Amino acid sequence: MLGVDLYLLWRAGRRELPALAGVYERAAADLEGVRHDDAEWCALRRSLVSVLAGAARQATEAAEAVCAAAGEYARADAAARAEFERLRGADGRLPQAGAR
């Protein structure tokens, strides 16, 4: 994976997705804060608050999963590099026959 791809993925998990979750959390809280005594209006408001809170949860869960995935990819890349360097040898020569 290219470093820039990994960075953009990491940034989506650290910034864009949490920001989206924040937008939804604020919208749900703002809507819940609107007080009205009309039953039908309140019923529709409850439905939308539930949708918005659900979207916030999804975005938060995705952010965590994306961060975990980005960390995993970075570790895999680092491990691949270390393995590559070990196989290549410190001086860049081919390892002796029999090395794994």
Place this chain on the structure above:
Amino acid sequence: MTYELLMAHAAEIQRLASEVAMVGLRGDAGRQAAVEREFADVPDAFRALTGFPDPGRFDAMADGVTSVLRGLSTGDGGDPAVPADPELARFLGTAGALRVWTGPAADRFRTGFLEPWPALVRNQYAIAAVLRSALRAQQEIWARARQDADRIAEQAIGALGACGDCTRTEWSVTFTVVASVAAVAAVPLGGAAALAVGGVAAVAQVVAATGPAEPPQTAFSADDPVEVVERVREAIGLLRGHIRERRDAVAAALATTGRLMDDRPEWFGWR
């Protein structure tokens, strides 16, 4: 007009009706008492109209929903007062960054949220727009109901003043409340928002589309104060009926929208 003024009008109607009806009774205490009884219910008839909510209190509620709309706006909702939320605009550009994320969790998020999200957020916006439009419709109902109540009282005072003329007194009341819901601007959904999946935008127009655009005029006529006051009672009854119809229309639009959310949760990202 304030409720105090409306009740002052009611007292004036009661006083004027009694005064006109007593002309010619020449101190007949029994008949005078009967006249007073005839009009004794006038203040109570108007008092039933003083419990209307203050239309001004809907402003804060509508402002609260506007702030929700701003948060959910992708900028194409057709309302210049609700520009795109910058965080949403930024999120729209992240789909590319997430393409390198693979696995079952990534697939679930991609198909269940990321890909349909542009349509989901517009539908969520549409529901919030319905909520705000309903508030504006309710506000308009109560504002016009107050005006109509005032007109009923003022016309009755005028009619009582004309009693005793040789001709039958005629007047009309325009029940502006009937056109109150239609008068509220349509839920502002234009451009791309109108293309959101499943016709949610069409439902969003329901609140604004109910009821006639032109308020009906109802003609009244009377020969004497008793008839004038009877017409006033009738007009108050009509007004209350019209208010009920309009409130029911808004409630029905809200219920229709709610049923849509229940029936098609996937249009809203509701799991």
